[in-house]
Amino acid sequence: MEEAKKRKLEETGNGDVFSPQSEGQLRNLLDPLRKDQLVDLLVKLGTQYSTVAEEIKGVACSDPVHRKLFVRGLAWETTSETLCAAFSMHGEIEEGAVIFDKATGKSRGYGFITFRHMESAQKALQEPSKMIDGRLAVCNLACESLSSASVSTDVALRKIYIGGLSPDISSETLLSFFGRHGDIEEGSVAYDKDTNKSRGFGFVTYKTAEAAKKAIDDPNKTLGGRNITVKLADTHKSKVIQAQVPAAMVPMAVPFPAGFAQSGKSQSASPSPVGYAPYLPAMSAYPTAYPNAPAQYASPPQISYPQVGGKKEPVGLPSAAPPGIPGYPYYATKP
Template structure:
């Protein structure tokens, strides 16, 4: 009889526990993520057992253990990448990403640690010199929206131009390291030939260090005077845009009164009284006045009287010279 009572009591207790869990779930379900995070963080700080359970669940999720590494050299392999990050803890998986078509490195990779604490340790020192280039890591779930895309990045990232082909990324970092701590930087190399393209980029951790590098009067590296400026100013050069032909409206060139355009009727076009000296037959009067000019968009010029010129006759009745037209050009008569 007593065993039966005990079983009934246990069953009732289990039913009560199930009903309590369901009730709690129904209460927690409508809550926002920020409210749940705040609630669990307070419970975890009060009860160590809850804190341990939260850590265990978080550590089993790769989102807290997987790192995205960018800025890798073209010749960096997966083995080299893992060797650089192994100092922080045991690596579960690590690989450089290669282009499927060309088989060449795409300049980035991923490292997944076995324990969450190892990933946090690596994030404490995100910049690492690998194969002569400064690589940077952040949580893979953040992608490119990590620490390097902070609002002040435009004031910390510098463009370095005019580099000698012999300057390596390591030399570049050593040279600019005198102004402050560098977060990221490298010489730009050609993907196919792996040769320097004559420029590079350096990102400082502080705006002050970037300003020092720009204001430094001695900008000579490997015997060459180099260009140092903010990367955004180099990227934002003005580009000349072509206006589409459809948007161009043809406009007629204005002409002075007295010179009508060919193929168009200009009944109001009246000669403005321009005068040109040329051999002509004698006029009855010594001078003539131009007719009054009609109102026009251009101010009319004052009239100039023509001087009377006596025409010399050749004994045979042929003009001594070819008649000259306007501005000294001869008339041509069609055959």
């Protein structure tokens, strides 16, 4: 018994007897600590004790969110096998696939790589841009791509549009030409999905906004014997917004029968017969369009056509528009 007590004293290095803390006591001690303090503590323990290091590694690798990469900018002909081969240099791959359109069977230009270990994913992220099948693809953590709702302002300042390209210009040539302005994160000539031919334009995303500005300001805008257009990608085309007016609100000319009293006009005889039409089905929506309409105007008036002097004349037409509702369309169409 004395020997066991002596060993405990030697392990603690002081005169106090070592007493292990309960889980609740340890949580109370760790809760107030900042994230950086917790990381430093775990790093220190992990470097001193291999069991702690293995526990940390196991927890970090258990969730694939830390090991799954999203790869965009792939060539249309890139296969899942080619994609996996390009990333296998960073470590063992658990799963990898290019995403194809179900209807057409063609690549959608992106894919996913899931490594078996978190360290492999971190190595791949140190070199996010990778040339695959003649296209410069770029990768990042899949969770970051899926949670991003829109393109960041930073990317909008780093991405340029290049127009007027010769059909002979490849992605490698494009990247080589614009690489003189700075490090490129991703870029490619735009190719048609069906023919795999150049569409005459492309995009380049630099790692810094300064490099993009240099490319735009560069007076030498000739590539492959053609003058090219270089501008920020988000301004290379305009957007036109056209306002649409609901059909039920469009004013229409209304034919009035002979002898029908119109507000502010004298009665006159019509020299030719006038046709009358039933109301549009949309008339049922008028109480909503005119919420202040009186109850008697909530639905179209019923009009009969009795024989008067050998001619059919309408009976039951309202004499005036509902008060306070200018432009209320009673008669919208012909029968």
